[in-house]
Amino acid sequence: MTNIAYQGEIRFSRYLDAAGQPVTELPGWAESPEILVEYYRQMTLARQFDTKAIALQRTGQLGTYPSLLGSEAIDIPTASLMHGEDVLIPYYRNHAMQVMRGSDWRDVLLYWGGDERGSANPAQRQDLPNCVPIATQCLHACGVATAFRIRGEKRVAVTLCGDGATSKGDFLEALNVAGTWQLPLVFIVNNNQWAISVPRAMQCGAPTLAQKAIGAGIRGEQVDGNDVIAVHEAVALALERARGGKGPSLIEAISYRLSDHTTADDATRYRSGDELKAGWEQEPVKRLRNYLHGRGWWNEDLEQAWQTEVSKRIQQAVDDYLATPVDDPGAMFDHLYAELPPQLVAQRERVCARAETRRQQRQG
Numbered sequence: 001m002t003n004i005a006y007q008g009e010i011r012f013s014r015y016l017d018a019a020g021q022p023v024t025e026l027p028g029w030a031e032s033p034e035i036l037v038e039y040y041r042q043m044t045l046a047r048q049f050d051t052k053a054i055a056l057q058r059t060g061q062l063g064t065y066p067s068l069l070g071s072e073a074i075d076i077p078t079a080s081l082m083h084g085e086d087v088l089i090p091y092y093r094n095h096a097m098q099v100m101r102g103s104d105w106r107d108v109l110l111y112w113g114g115d116e117r118g119s120a121n122p123a124q125r126q127d128l129p130n131c132v133p134i135a136t137q138c139l140h141a142c143g144v145a146t147a148f149r150i151r152g153e154k155r156v157a158v159t160l161c162g163d164g165a166t167s168k169g170d171f172l173e174a175l176n177v178a179g180t181w182q183l184p185l186v187f188i189v190n191n192n193q194w195a196i197s198v199p200r201a202m203q204c205g206a207p208t209l210a211q212k213a214i215g216a217g218i219r220g221e222q223v224d225g226n227d228v229i230a231v232h233e234a235v236a237l238a239l240e241r242a243r244g245g246k247g248p249s250l251i252e253a254i255s256y257r258l259s260d261h262t263t264a265d266d267a268t269r270y271r272s273g274d275e276l277k278a279g280w281e282q283e284p285v286k287r288l289r290n291y292l293h294g295r296g297w298w299n300e301d302l303e304q305a306w307q308t309e310v311s312k313r314i315q316q317a318v319d320d321y322l323a324t325p326v327d328d329p330g331a332m333f334d335h336l337y338a339e340l341p342p343q344l345v346a347q348r349e350r351v352c353a354r355a356e357t358r359r360q361q362r363q364g
């Protein structure tokens with residue numbers, strides 16, 4: 001006798017096509033302007049910041065910077081739907097989410113300028129700082145969600161990672177424990193098709209990344225990550241379920257990395273111009289703008305006024321960043337250990353003494 005022991009399915013959702021035309025009936029909230037116009041404002045703000053950050057890096061005023069270009073429709077609705085008391089466990093592209101949760105754009109520049117004070121979001125003391133080691137944040141998110149569970153708090157941990165991160169043991173271990181303990185946790189995979197120079201097809205043999213959830217006993221689904229409406233619907237449901245004790249979810253958001261991997265990369269060396277052009281045809285900002293224009297909720301005058309306001313805000317952030325006095329060199333030792341090990345105490349003293357000598361030499 002042979003029976004089917006398990007059969008699973010992964011749904012894919014999209015509401016707007018690449019031209020911003022509805023392809024199905026829209027949810028009620030998308031039939032009025034409030035939420036979508038605000039998403040559009042946040043997405044364009046994030047994009048203008050991104051352009052500025054790259055210009056700062058190119059002129060030697062910022063360190064290596066990972067662009068958020070192409071992930072706007074994933075990050076903005078997610079940050080907007082999270083509650084203040086939820087906890088964000090980000091990866092290194094989620095600058096806009098950090099700002100929507102209370103950081104200043106100046107703080108984002110500070111961090112990528114090498115100043116750890118940029119991670120101290122005073123509005124959200126429990127959000128975790130940027131995570132550059134791939135996928136390790138997914139395990140931290142399990143720890144955060146477990147704490148909510150133990151304390152009986154109705155809070156949700158939200159963590160993001162890339163497609164490449166889903167090949168790491170850390171990611172799979174995190175899914176496993178989240179499924180076993182049914183943690184209040186939402187995993188969002190920004191599948192932007194590339195892990196630096198490794199394409200999606202060379203990372204995993206499964207047709208979707210979302211189906212990794214099935215092996216862990218978790219809900220998994222795929223959405224068009226260039227469509228804010230699809231992302232909003234999936235994230236809202238996942239948050240509601242997690243908050244209501246119904247366990248974790250995995251959302252694979254299909255996007256495209258429109259930028260180089262970081263400012264230290266040159267993607268023309270490994271991917272074709274045609275592929276990039278196809279990526280731009282799907283891009284999230286134009287898609288939403290077309291929809292808003294079609295509904296009469298946005299127009300050229302509003303666009304110009306908003307772009308002017310955005311330029312002012314970003315310039316202010318840049319001015320504040322450049323005017324921030326350099327941190328004490330000893331600060332790089334300060335945020336990892338509750339009690340610094342003796343060898344690091346000695347290193348800290350040496351670094352500070354050397355900096356003091358140089359300061360005196362400059363003065364004298």
Ligand SMILES: Cc1ncc(C[n+]2csc(CCOP(=O)(O)OP(=O)(O)O)c2C)c(N)n1
Nearest residue numbers: 132133134161162163164165192194195196
């Ligand atoms: C543990 C670890 N291994 C390798 C790296 C180097 N690295 C930085 S980004 C990256 C690719 C990540 O790709 P993906 O998860 O798809 O995220 P994306 O950058 O495309 O958003 C790698 C391998 C790292 N940061 N950490």
Ligand SMILES: [Mg+2]
Nearest residue numbers: 162163194195
């Ligand atoms: Mg990727």
